[in-house]
Amino acid sequence: MSFYIVKPSHIVISLTYVGCLAFLPIIMFITGAFWYGVIFLIIWLFSFLGMLYQCLFRKIYISDCGVKYKTLFKSYEMTWDEIKIVGIGYIPIKAPGRKPWIYFSDQPVSIPMLSPRSFNKKFYMVSFRQKIIDEIKKHWDMGIDGFDFTTDFEVRMKKKI
Numbered sequence: 001m002s003f004y005i006v007k008p009s010h011i012v013i014s015l016t017y018v019g020c021l022a023f024l025p026i027i028m029f030i031t032g033a034f035w036y037g038v039i040f041l042i043i044w045l046f047s048f049l050g051m052l053y054q055c056l057f058r059k060i061y062i063s064d065c066g067v068k069y070k071t072l073f074k075s076y077e078m079t080w081d082e083i084k085i086v087g088i089g090y091i092p093i094k095a096p097g098r099k100p101w102i103y104f105s106d107q108p109v110s111i112p113m114l115s116p117r118s119f120n121k122k123f124y125m126v127s128f129r130q131k132i133i134d135e136i137k138k139h140w141d142m143g144i145d146g147f148d149f150t151t152d153f154e155v156r157m158k159k160k161i
Contacts, residue, residue, distance in 0.1 A: 011055040060126045062135045069124040076121045084108040087145030100128040
């Protein structure tokens with residue numbers, strides 16, 4: 001099965017927001033500020049294309065063979081034998097309501113704090129959805145770190161309290 005890296009609801013919100021910003025260059029052109037309109041149009045175009053690429057052209061494929069990360073320009077794949085850990089982690093942001101991410105790694109180390117720049121040939125992330133967990137459990141016999149059992153990080157945090 002294929003899954004977008006970000007949740008479909010976030011895709012809709014992001015593309016709607018960037019789409020609404022298209023009115024800024026139009027307003028500039030109407031009011032006669034041609035060069036400002038051109039500048040804002042170029043900025044908007046790059047923003048829209050970047051958001052479109054990030055939201056629609058980055059996917060994770062989960063099958064009985066393994067996990068595949070695919071974009072327009074890259075394609076990485078790990079078999080279930082290569083994957084040493086599947087876990088739940090968080091991207092540290094200073095906003096309420098941190099959202100969990102599911103990660104796949106060839107290193108058997110729990111990673112409770114993730115970085116969006118961590119994608120590489122042997123480490124993939126996808127935003128948490130129960131459908132993805134259900135699909136993983138069809139092919140992955142070992143537990144999902146941070147979901148099925150307490151992680152090493154959580155144990156250390158409880159000792160500090």
